[in-house]
Amino acid sequence: MYPNKFDYHRPASLSEATELMARYGQDARPLAGGQSLIPLMKLRLANPAVIVDLNGIPGLSYVRQQEDRLVIGALTCHSDVEDSEIVRNRHQMIGDAVRNIGDAQVRNLGTVGGSLVHCDPSGDWGPVLLALGGEVRCLGPAGERIIRGTDFFTDTYETARDPTEIVTEVRLRSPQPGAGGAYLKLERRSGDFAVVGVAVCLVLDANDVCREAAIGLGGVAPTYVKATSAESVLRGMPLSDAAIAEAARCLDAEIDPYSDIRAPAEYKRAMAKVFFQKAVELARRRATVGDS
Amino acid sequence: MLLVHFLRDMLQLTGTHIGCVVGRCGACTVLWNGRPVKSCMVLAIQTHGSEVTTIEGLSQNDRLLPLQEAFLESDAIECGYCTPGMVMAAYGLLLKNPSAGEAEIKRAISGNLCRCTGYVNIVKAIQSAVASGNRQEARRLCGVQDIVSE
Numbered sequence: 001m002y003p004n005k006f007d008y009h010r011p012a013s014l015s016e017a018t019e020l021m022a023r024y025g026q027d028a029r030p031l032a033g034g035q036s037l038i039p040l041m042k043l044r045l046a047n048p049a050v051i052v053d054l055n056g057i058p059g060l061s062y063v064r065q066q067e068d069r070l071v072i073g074a075l076t077c078h079s080d081v082e083d084s085e086i087v088r089n090r091h092q093m094i095g096d097a098v099r100n101i102g103d104a105q106v107r108n109l110g111t112v113g114g115s116l117v118h119c120d121p122s123g124d125w126g127p128v129l130l131a132l133g134g135e136v137r138c139l140g141p142a143g144e145r146i147i148r149g150t151d152f153f154t155d156t157y158e159t160a161r162d163p164t165e166i167v168t169e170v171r172l173r174s175p176q177p178g179a180g181g182a183y184l185k186l187e188r189r190s191g192d193f194a195v196v197g198v199a200v201c202l203v204l205d206a207n208d209v210c211r212e213a214a215i216g217l218g219g220v221a222p223t224y225v226k227a228t229s230a231e232s233v234l235r236g237m238p239l240s241d242a243a244i245a246e247a248a249r250c251l252d253a254e255i256d257p258y259s260d261i262r263a264p265a266e267y268k269r270a271m272a273k274v275f276f277q278k279a280v281e282l283a284r285r286r287a288t289v290g291d292s
Numbered sequence: 293m294l295l296v297h298f299l300r301d302m303l304q305l306t307g308t309h310i311g312c313v314v315g316r317c318g319a320c321t322v323l324w325n326g327r328p329v330k331s332c333m334v335l336a337i338q339t340h341g342s343e344v345t346t347i348e349g350l351s352q353n354d355r356l357l358p359l360q361e362a363f364l365e366s367d368a369i370e371c372g373y374c375t376p377g378m379v380m381a382a383y384g385l386l387l388k389n390p391s392a393g394e395a396e397i398k399r400a401i402s403g404n405l406c407r408c409t410g411y412v413n414i415v416k417a418i419q420s421a422v423a424s425g426n427r428q429e430a431r432r433l434c435g436v437q438d439i440v441s442e
Contacts, residue, residue: 002293
């Protein structure tokens with residue numbers, strides 16, 4: 001349970017970091033919180049020749065409101081997101097997600113950028129990014145680009161990030177009036193990866209008609225799923241039991257769970273529908289109370 | 293080299309334990325810049341230039357902290373293997389939240405596994421440390437550090 005040998009660099013700036021990433025490319029792995037990468041290295045499932053420790057770069061850890069977006073620095077650890085006033089007061093779905101990642105020690109180091117780049121199919125941040133219309137800001141030798149969440153997650157443990165790029169920021173939609181959001185996760189033990197994880201964001205008008213719906217799921221496919229068919233069922237309709245049931249039926253066609261040590265595929269499929277319905281109910285309650 | 297091996301093998305600070313190897317049990321918990329972390333999931337070199345506190349760093353001149361005394365008084369120790377990690381996790385919690393309640397205490401130690409005690413007395417020990425800190429109002433005003441130290 002010892003990592004293989006590696007060369008270690010700790011750049012003091014973004015430009016130094018991109019220069020190192022450009023130089024070492026495929027042989028390098030950026031290190032954020034290390035709560036996924038280091039266990040992989042201990043198991044020797046990851047054997048990077050070079051580690052580029054991003055933690056020496058100032059200015060990558062923040063939670064800020066930027067007009068209609070919440071922007072979070074990629075190196076912000078889950079604990080700091082959880083403790084942020086902006087998240088507590090205005091973004092309950094995000095709070096739901098980070099509160100249940102791992103445990104206190106893991107949350108003190110693990111980062112939002114690291115979680116998204118690691119792209120575990122059962123991770124908690126992926127569904128939230130999708131349900132909040134999120135984008136990921138990447139910096140590479142060719143410059144900066146913004147990748148939409150729906151384009152970012154490409155496969156199990158694979159993202160659209162180029163090996164020479166680092167993620168610098170995560171950008172999420174802030175709630176508009178009438179918005180309510182929730183993230184619910186079925187876990188076998190406290191802090192476990194999700195058997196299924198469902199993030200739902202709804203915007204309701206005064207007549208309980210759903211004007212916007214966004215649904216992100218984890219644990220139900222090789223990578224995170226945005227349930228666009230289920231969303232379109234809800235959009236423009238009053239949020240009746242029938243509408244929610246119809247949306248759950250559409251959801252079933254959009255997921256592709258596989259059996260693993262956590263649960264058989266059929267169980268995940270069944271639980272995805274159950275947790276979807278629970279998340280819709282919680283999001284609706286929060287929308288009518290006036291927070292998300 | 294992982295931080296836990298650096299502490300144990302290079303610095304001979306064997307109070308930090310290796311329990312599961314996979315980052316789950318918390319027996320390797322130390323404070324890094326005041327926050328509880330699992331030293332088996334940190335590279336030693338990452339800590340260069342920063343502050344790491346191990347269990348050995350809590351007691352002063354062989355005098356235990358009230359938190360540590362509370363573990364003894366509450367029968368929160370059986371084999372003792374999880375204990376350093378539990379104490380470090382609790383210490384980190386109380387540095388941040390000296391009046392932590394039961395639910396917060398349980399959350400704070402949910403990354404620390406114990407095979408012996410069933411956790412009840414460990415929670416009680418930490419609650420008792422919170423209570424003794426709260427009784428010392430004057431010291432509270434001097435700073436969080438005094439809640440868990442003498």
